[in-house]
Amino acid sequence: MVSPEMSSIVKGVLQGDRRSIARAISIVDNNEKESRAIVQAVFDKTGKAKTVGLTGSAGAGKSTLIGKLVPEFHSLGYSVAILAVDPTSPITGGAILGDRVRMQSVASDDRVFMRSIGSRGSYGGISRSLRNIIRILDAAGYDLILIESVGAGQVQTEISRLVDVTAIVFTPYTGDHIQNIKAGLTEVGDICIVNKADLGGAGVLYQSLLEYVSDTQKKPRVIKVSAKAGKGIKELAVNIEQMIRQTSSIQTEIEKKKLEFELRDMILSSIEQKVSSMLNKNSTYHNLIDRLAKKKIDPFEATEEVIRSLAW
Ligand SMILES: Nc1nc2c(ncn2[C@@H]2O[C@H](COP(=O)(O)OP(=O)(O)O)[C@@H](O)[C@H]2O)c(=O)[nH]1
Ligand SMILES: [Mg+2]
Numbered sequence: 001m002v003s004p005e006m007s008s009i010v011k012g013v014l015q016g017d018r019r020s021i022a023r024a025i026s027i028v029d030n031n032e033k034e035s036r037a038i039v040q041a042v043f044d045k046t047g048k049a050k051t052v053g054l055t056g057s058a059g060a061g062k063s064t065l066i067g068k069l070v071p072e073f074h075s076l077g078y079s080v081a082i083l084a085v086d087p088t089s090p091i092t093g094g095a096i097l098g099d100r101v102r103m104q105s106v107a108s109d110d111r112v113f114m115r116s117i118g119s120r121g122s123y124g125g126i127s128r129s130l131r132n133i134i135r136i137l138d139a140a141g142y143d144l145i146l147i148e149s150v151g152a153g154q155v156q157t158e159i160s161r162l163v164d165v166t167a168i169v170f171t172p173y174t175g176d177h178i179q180n181i182k183a184g185l186t187e188v189g190d191i192c193i194v195n196k197a198d199l200g201g202a203g204v205l206y207q208s209l210l211e212y213v214s215d216t217q218k219k220p221r222v223i224k225v226s227a228k229a230g231k232g233i234k235e236l237a238v239n240i241e242q243m244i245r246q247t248s249s250i251q252t253e254i255e256k257k258k259l260e261f262e263l264r265d266m267i268l269s270s271i272e273q274k275v276s277s278m279l280n281k282n283s284t285y286h287n288l289i290d291r292l293a294k295k296k297i298d299p300f301e302a303t304e305e306v307i308r309s310l311a312w
Contacts, residue, residue: 002037010041016141021113028132029117039132042139047255048215049138050078051145053159054193062148064227065169065236070220071113072237073144081113081142083133085126085149085159110164113142127158128269131262134162141195143243160189161261165243168190170209172201190243191222197226201218275310284309 002297004008009027012020028035054062073080117126117133130147139146149159160166168189192213194206206224213220221239225232247254279285295312297305 002035002041005308006034006037006041010038013038013042013136013140014045018110018113021136021140022115024136025133026116028136029129031129035132037212039135042135046135046138047251049134049143049145050165050247051134051147051163052165052167052240053147053163053245054163054167054169055149055151055156055159056193056195058150058263059202060169060171062150065193065195065233066146066148068227068230069146069237069240070109071193072234074111076237076241078144079111079142080146081137081140082115083130083137083145083147084114084116085130085147113137113140118258124131125160130162130267131258156189161258164247165190165240167193167240169193169195170205171196172199172205190218191236191239192220192222194222194224195227197224197231198229221228278310279306282306282309 002169009020011026013024014239024038026032029040054066056062063084070080070082116135124289134145134147146300147159147163156168166189168191170192171194192209194202196202202224206222209222213222223236223239224234225236227233285306286308288297291297292299292302
């Protein structure tokens with residue numbers, strides 16, 4: 001049974017009302033009990049929005065870049081929403097404020113919806129709520145959702161599974177040397193951006209990246225920009241748009257793949273929760289911890305014994 005309050009939030013979301021959108025996102029992000037009702041109500045009204053993930057180390061200039069990209073996307077005819085995700089540190093009011101300063105052009109633009117999502121628990125948790133937050137923005141009529149996230153490795157992989165196009169932002173002087181890039185890059189992304197082209201060192205980084213990606217299977221484009229000086233931004237926006245258009249032709253397959261990841265994710269996490277609460281009540285498990293501590297049994301045997309004792 002959907003409460004009148006939830007119905008009115010959902011109605012507001014579908015009409016693009018910002019307060020309703022913000023409230024719906026909070027409910028989903030905090031995993032409140034109404035979260036499911038909201039997602040169920042908007043689910044069949046989604047599938048239109050395109051998503052672009054921008055990842056990279058802190059200070060690479062992602063927020064500045066997004067601030068400059070938004071007007072370009074507006075002139076290409078897109079309505080834009082921005083989500084900033086930081087799984088490593090809780091986002092404080094200050095950080096949001098800082099981003100608002102860096103994205104001045106968009107912070108005062110009421111066509112743009114902007115929201116920071118903090119870190120609650122594991123990254124997996126964020127990626128679960130992020131999917132549903134994207135759905136809310138999609139149903140609200142935003143046709144381009146830009147997602148800023150800090151980090152490499154696991155985080156990058158998770159984000160790239162959620163979005164249509166992944167862009168990785170590199171910059172000189174933040175440890176983005178080619179050795180680190182090779183070591184840390186699990187996915188090369190669809191576009192590699194070398195930001196801070198106004199600084200020395202950007203040219204070398206650009207050349208190394210070009211060489212590096214030419215050996216990869218994906219062969220992403222490498223684009224040099226200066227977010228601060230506003231150089232190369234139009235070209236970057238056009239390139240991202242081209243990638244978006246390319247993904248449109250295989251949208252059904254992409255969507256299916258994403259849904260499969262999500263389903264698997266939800267099944268596994270639900271099983272993990274169930275098993276975890278079963279373990280808390282399982283006497284074999286508790287007894288075995290003592291026997292393990294006394295070296296009466298090894299961890300392999302102990303695992304098998306507990307699994308045998310669980311009532312499936
Ligand atoms: N020199 C230079 N600085 C930049 C450029 N883009 C961003 N910055 C600066 O880099 C710092 C971090 O930028 P920010 O956008 O917050 O990075 P984020 O952490 O990746 O979001 C800020 O002081 C920006 O002014 C650029 O193209 N050139
Ligand atoms: Mg930022």
